[in-house]
Amino acid sequence: MDNIKKSLPDSVNKKGGIMLLSGVIILLAAFVFEPQRAFFDYLWIYMFLVSIGVGSLALVGLEYLVGATWSTPFRRVTEILASLTPVLIILVIPLFFGLHDLFHWTHHEVVESDKILQSKSPYLNVEFFSIRTAFCLLLWLVFFFMITRNSEKQDLDGNPLYTKKNIMLSTIFTPFFVITITVTSIDWMMSLEPHWFSTIYGVYYFAGTVVASFAATTCAAVFLKEGGYLDPRIKNDSFYSLGTLMFGFNVFWAYIGFSQYLLIWYADLPEETFWLIHRWEGSWMFVSIALLFVHFIIPFLVLVGRRAKTNIGLLKIMAPWMLFAHALDLYWLIFPTYFKGNAGFSWPELSFPLIVIGLTMIVFKTVSDRKNMIPVKDPKLQAGLDFHL
C-alpha cells in the first residue's frame, strides 16, 4: 500500500483566514450598532458549528458502533471535521456575555411577574444552565480526544485492539450524545421562547444535525477526492452510502418536523400554536415555505434515485445544498424571536457564512496537516476500498 500523504495547499489557510477575519469584523461592527442582533447572529453560528462538529463526532461513533466497512476510507475526514468540537469551548464564552440579550428568562424582574417562568425556574436559571452547557462541552471534548487518539494510534501499527476500544467508547458515547444534543437544543434554542415547549424539539434538532454532518462529510470527501487528496482507489460506489444516509436522515428530519407540526395543528392550543404563528407572519411565511422545499422536497426528488447517490457531480451540488438547508433551518428556529413579524437579512447576517466557512477551512487545514487523510492501517480499510454495489 502506498498512501503518499498530500497536504492541502497553504492557500486554504489564507482564504479561510481572510473569510474568518472579515466575518469577525462584520460581527464586531454589528455588535457596536445592534448588540442584540449580533448575539443572535453569533448564536446561529455557534449552533451550526455544534451541528457540524459534534454531529461528525457522533457519525464516527455510529460507524464504529454498527461496524460499517464502507465508511472506513471517509472516517478520517469525519474525524477532522469533528475537530471543531474543542474549538466550541472557546466559542461558547462570548455567548455567556449575551445571555441577557438572548434569553428573556435571565431577567429577574421578568421572572418575578411571570407565573410560567417561575414554575420553570428550577431548570431555567443561569447557574444550572451554565453547568449543563459545561457538562455537555466537556463530555464531547473527552470523547473526541479518546476516540480520535485511538484512531490515530492505529495509523502506526494497525493493531485491531484500537478498533475494539473505539467500539466500546462509541457504545458509551452514542446515548450520551443523544441526551446532550437534546439538552443543548432545548437550552440554547427552545428557551429563546421560554413559554413554548415541544417534546420532540430535541429529536428535530438531532435529525438536522445528522443530516448536516453527513452533508459536511460528503462535501469534504467529494472536494478532497477531486483534488486527489484521498486514496485513488476510492470508487464512486463508496459514496453511495453517504448519499443514502444523507437522504434517509433528511426524510427522518421531515418526518419529525411534520409530526411536531401535525400535533400542534390538531390540538390547536394557544400555548403551542403561537410559535408556529410567529413563523407564518409577514415574510416569515416565505421562509417557512422555502424551508419545506429547500430542506425536504427538492433534495428528496433529486436524491431518491439510485444513480443519484453515486453521481459525484450531483453530490458536489447536493452536499453544500444540504448544509445551506440546515443553516436555513437554524435561522428559522432562532431568528423569529428577534425579527418579530417579518424576516430580516442584512449585512450583520453575512458574518454567518464567512465565519462558518472560514473557521472550518482553517481547522480542517491545521488538523489535516498533522494526520493522514485516510486511516492507513485500519483493519477494515481494504474491505472499505473494495466496497461496491
Added chain:
Amino acid sequence: MFGRILNKFNEEFLKSEPRKGELFAVSALYDTPDQIITAAEKVSGSGYRKFDVLTPYPMHGLDAAMRLRETKIGWVGLLAGMSGTTLAFVMIWWMVGIDYKNVIGGKPFFNIPPSIPIMFELTILLSALTLVAFLIAVFNKLPSNANPLMDTEFMKHVTSDKFGIYIEAKDPKFNQSEVKTLFSSFGASKIYDINSVAYDEGKTKNPILDFKFIGNIIGIGIVTALVSYFILNVLLFLPPFNWMHHQAKVLPQTESKFFKDGFSMRKPVEGTVARGFIPYEFKGMHDTMIVETPNPLPVTKKVLERGKNRFDIYCSPCHGYYGKGDSRLRGQFPVPPTLHSEKVRNWKDANIYHVITNGQNVMPSYEKSISRDDRWAIIHYLRVLQRSQNAPDSDLEGK
C-alpha cells in the same frame, strides 16, 4: 443421535419428485461467495444471456459481475406509489369533505395535514403490493403457476446454505455438455439438470387456470374459513368456556320469558318514591294554595357554598351570577326579570321553592335536576344575594 435425526430430516426435505418435462435449465451449486462471483463473471463473459444467480442473502458486486442493466422495477414502484398517494388524497377529500361532513375541533371539513399520514400509508401499501404482485408474475412466468426451479434440490440449497447459478435451455448458445464443463471448470460442488414441471405424460405446462390448481386453492380457502369459524364461534363457547356470557341478570332490550307481557323491564309499583326525591305535595297548584313551610336548612357556610355552587350551575345561565337577569344567554332566550325586585324580596322561602319546583311562565320545573335540600340551599344563597344588593342601613354599623 440428535444430529442423525436432523440429517434424516434434511435428506427428506431435499428429496423431490422426479419430473418428466423437457429440459428447462442446467444449474450448479457453489460453496463460497467468491466462487459465485467468478462464476457469474465467467458465464456472462462467455456470452450467455438467459441465466440467473440465486444466493441466500443479497451480495454486493453481483450486479456488475452479471453485467445486468439497471432494473426498471423502481419505476413500477414509483408509479404504484404515486397512484396510492392520489387515491388516498381523493378518498379523504371525498369522505370528509363531501360525503360525511363532520365538524372536528372547529376546523374546516377537509384539511391537508391530517391527510398526509394516510397518503403516506397508501403510498407504501400500494407500491409494496404492486411489487409483490410483479414479483409473483415475473418469477412464476404467468400464466404458469410456478417457476420450474421451485421444489427442486437446487432451490432448497440456494435458499439455505449454497450459492447457485443456472443457464436456461432457451439461451441461443445453450449446449448441455458445454454448460456442464463450463460450470465444473470453476469448481461447482454439484450440477443438476432441471426439467420442466410435468408429472403426467404429455403435459408440459402448469397453467394458472389448471383445474387441479384452482380447485386446491379454493378447497384450502373453504377449509380454512370453516375451521376458523368453528374455532372462533363454536369451540370457544362450548360449555366449560362460556366466558360468563350467560348470567342470571336481565339484559336491556331483551325479551322476558317469565312475565306475560314479555317485557324484562318492569314499571315501578304505584306510589314508588325514588331515593332522595320526595314528591312535592303542591305540584301544579297555584301559588296561593301552598302551605308556607319555613326553610328546613340552617344558614351555615357549608349550606351557602352548596347553594352558590348549584345556583351558578343551574340558575345563573338565565338569571346571571348576581340574579340581576343579566344572563349569558341574552338574546337567545327570554330574559327573566331581576330577583332583586320588591316582589321577590318579600316572597316567603316557600314561594321561591314553589317556583323552582313547579316552574313559572317560561321557566321549566327543576324538580328532576336539583334535589330537595339543594333547592333550599339555593334559596338561602339567593337571600344572601338580595341582601348584598339591598343592604339596610343597619348593616353599616360594625359589630
